[in-house]
Amino acid sequence: MSGPVKNNERTRIYDVAAAAGVSVATASRALNDTGRMTEETRERVKQVAAQLGFRPNAMARGLLGKRSFTIGLLTNDTYGRFTLPLMAGISEAPVDRGVSVFLCTIEDDAALAKVHVDALLDKQVDGIIASGRRVDRRLPVDLSNLSVPVVYAFTEGPDDSVTFVSDDAQGSREAVQWLVSRGRRRIVHITGPESFASVQVRARAYQAVIGEQAEIHHGQWSEARGHEVVARLWDGANTPPDGIFCGNDQIARGVVDALRERGVTVPDDVSVVGFDNWEIIAAATRPPLTSVDMNLRELGREAGLTVLALAEGKEVAPGIRCLPCQLVLRQSC
Amino acid sequence: MSGPVKNNERTRIYDVAAAAGVSVATASRALNDTGRMTEETRERVKQVAAQLGFRPNAMARGLLGKRSFTIGLLTNDTYGRFTLPLMAGISEAPVDRGVSVFLCTIEDDAALAKVHVDALLDKQVDGIIASGRRVDRRLPVDLSNLSVPVVYAFTEGPDDSVTFVSDDAQGSREAVQWLVSRGRRRIVHITGPESFASVQVRARAYQAVIGEQAEIHHGQWSEARGHEVVARLWDGANTPPDGIFCGNDQIARGVVDALRERGVTVPDDVSVVGFDNWEIIAAATRPPLTSVDMNLRELGREAGLTVLALAEGKEVAPGIRCLPCQLVLRQSC
DNA sequence: GCAAGATGAGCAAACGTTTTCTCAGCCAAA
DNA sequence: TTTGGCTGAGAAAACGTTTGCTCATCTTGC
Incomplete structure (x- = not known):
């Protein structure tokens, strides 16, 4: 008739202690690998705990003011x-x-x-x-x-x-350098609104690689924007680019679609790189998009x-x- | 020198009780709108609590075996x-x-x-x-x-x-009925692998509306699959459909793209409905996809x-x- | 004027751990 | 033998709430 006899759902550390024939304090220390005791005692307690499926109550633990996990x-x-x-x-x-x-x-x-x-x-x-x-x-x-x-x-x-x-500068640099390494000479950058910090970082990195021939088109983050810019570039008086680095995958997909519709072959005529590596877009693009993944x-x-x-x-x-x-x-x- | 004097970071209910000149028990009951007490007392405690920015410790609460929120x-x-x-x-x-x-x-x-x-x-x-x-x-x-x-x-x-x-049957039914109400007469269903339960449910609902003219194409859940089936339908001997109900938006997008490339106008020549209403796909499709949203x-x-x-x-x-x-x-x- | 019920509020237990003391037993050094 | 340090282990406090019980006071009906 003495001591807690509750037969509740969860086994408490009290049950473990009782079953192992030690005090609650010792049981706690055994399970937490703290305090001093015979290795034998510690092992026994752990075994009993495992057998009883004991799991400490996180609330009680947290209440002590330590971690809440x-x-x-x-x-x-x-x-x-x-x-x-x-x-x-x-x-x-x-x-x-x-x-x-x-x-x-x-x-x-x-x-x-x-x-x-x-x-x-x-x-x-x-x-x-x-x-x-x-x-x-x-x-x-x-x-x-x-x-x-x-x-x-x-x-x-x-x-x-x-x-x-994510290191957008490094990612952009690698993307542009990759285009350069594939023999692309006239590489433009189509990206989002200038107000985005990431747009600026990516654009600067692009610029650093390309130098004064850099050509940046800011605008919406949409596929439609990709179409728009392609139209402008290919219908204009200047030689169209042979490499396009896009600020995100949606723009890139718009670009690739627009090019295909014009009969411009990707990647033979123009190489395109996107940013974000958004699987659902990058993988479905025809051809699938090379893209910068932010990890x-x-x-x-x-x-x-x-x-x-x-x-x-x-x-x-x-x-x-x-x-x-x-x-x-x-x-x- | 009596009573807890801890000047910890958080104000505890003890602090509230002390400041309001009541016991902890009364404070607790006042804040939880339980127990009996003068409305005046209750109000005072609440006010003091608010003033002190008191927030009950969820761990202590949870420990009592009630809710953990x-x-x-x-x-x-x-x-x-x-x-x-x-x-x-x-x-x-x-x-x-x-x-x-x-x-x-x-x-x-x-x-x-x-x-x-x-x-x-x-x-x-x-x-x-x-x-x-x-x-x-x-x-x-x-x-x-x-x-x-x-x-x-x-x-x-x-x-x-x-x-x-989600009630896929109802969603599908509405989609197909919408196509019918737009005057579409030959409506096919392009969807995912037959092994998916949702594919079966949607297909059955489609069939229930269309009747024996039903024509179901199972396959991958991809844009590419949309292209594939459109090619088969339009290059075949039969009259191509004037309405297409797709099992998801990816297929639908593939379908719409494929149709555009063939010079078939959506929605004038063919109406297309998708499923999932995945904004990123549905809104970017040209023209934007009508689609079933699962709420x-x-x-x-x-x-x-x-x-x-x-x-x-x-x-x-x-x-x-x-x-x-x-x-x-x-x-x- | 008194008993009985209603009302307002406090004491202390309880929740399940961790941790600080405390203590008995043992061994070695003096 | 005594003393002191070390070792293994337990008792009990603490964490911050909620709540069952108790009790004093007030109201009401006789």
């Missing part, structure tokens, strides 16, 4: 183009350590963002990763004075934050590892980390 | 095509009640799935939503005897489970509300719930 991912990319690869990378490392990820999609809605962030803080997340669909825009919420570490991925953070972005998954992985390190109290130098892009070769050049 | 979303759709709209819907209602969603992407990997599910159970989630990229495939993990409620969305669950799917967000919303209801102990009758699709009109018919 939980991180939050904030994003305004409801479409998922960037978020899901990122997400896959983020949870890759953490899940092995028992860490789960809260995904919060706030859609440029400051109030919604606040609700989500508050909920995350209530749940004592170990850290937050902020991510967006556009590198040069901040999320509509201030994360700078939170009690938990914050890491930015694919979105702009405050100056002293840890930020992960979002890897980016997510790094961000996940970093926020975990910060949560564990490790020091991480603030600054912007550029992760390399990779040129994915297909038949368009 | 947390649900898990399991999916094997790493690409995000289906998951993100679903996710947006799922968290819509819950977040207002302070519920956050763990997103777990398991990629047909049973071991990974188990790791994730275990992590979710450790964290005492109130419920789990299982979702997949294919309606007729089960996730590689058994969720049937969990201690928390499970709801299936866009994936197959056990017989006695609560499952949400994934709404589906997610229902699933979220249902799992919450179950978590609160409400009874929900098992069975398959079909949510209506919606025909989104664009210029392709």
